[in-house]
Amino acid sequence: MFHLAQANIARFKAPLTDPQMKEFVDFLEPVNRFAEESKGFVWRLKDEQGRPASYLESPFKDDMMAINISVWEDVESFKNFVYGSVHSYFLRNKKKWFDLKGTSLFVMWWMPEGQMPTLDMAKEKLEALEANGPSPAAFTFRGFYDAEGRLIETLTG
Incomplete structure (x- = not known):
């Protein structure tokens, strides 16, 4: 049996402490909690304090890079979360918080059930x-x- 892993990175427009990032930061925890409560959710990368992966040191040599990694039981569950939940608001409005001219990448891959991805x-x-x-x-x-x-x-939304 396999699970779907996904990773995405994007460059923030400002540090997370900047007032420009307030709405994004205020909703990081609620959106991540909603993901964790969603049908088909398996796992997401967090720092040692349980905060979102955006607070982890980036393997991309850029402190302004936002990182998100999660694992889902299947593509339908992941797609429902991305396009059919509160998450879609942040996807549609990403230009408020992310430099869309810079690096912004998304990838998925299948992993054996029970295995978790690393940075x-x-x-x-x-x-x-x-x-x-x-x-x-x-x-x-x-x-x-x-x-x-x-x-x-x-499989685009």
């Missing part, structure tokens, strides 16, 4: 997608591969 693994998957395009090892909603490695045309 280094997420970085490798993002780099593989950037270098090679979608493949069974690293893909997106637009070039989606099922757990058996078969290409599914597109």
Whole structure:
């Protein structure tokens, strides 16, 4: 059995302590809690204090990089959270908090049930997608591969 892992990174417009980031920061915990309570949620990366991964040291050599990694039972559960919940507000309004001209990457991959991704693994998957395009090892909603490695045309919202 496999679970769907996802990682995304984007560059913040300002430090999390900046007033410009207040709305984003105020909703980090509620949105993450909602994710954890969502059908199909398995795991998300947190720091030692249980705060969102955005507070972890970035493996991308840039303190302004936001990092999010999570694991879901299946793509439908993840897609419902991303596009069919409060999370969609933050996706639609990302230009308020993120530098859209800079690095912004999203990747998914299948992992054996019970295995959890690491920051280094997420970085490798993002780099593989950037270098090679979608493949069974690293893909997106637009070039989606099922757990058996078969290409599914597109799963965009």
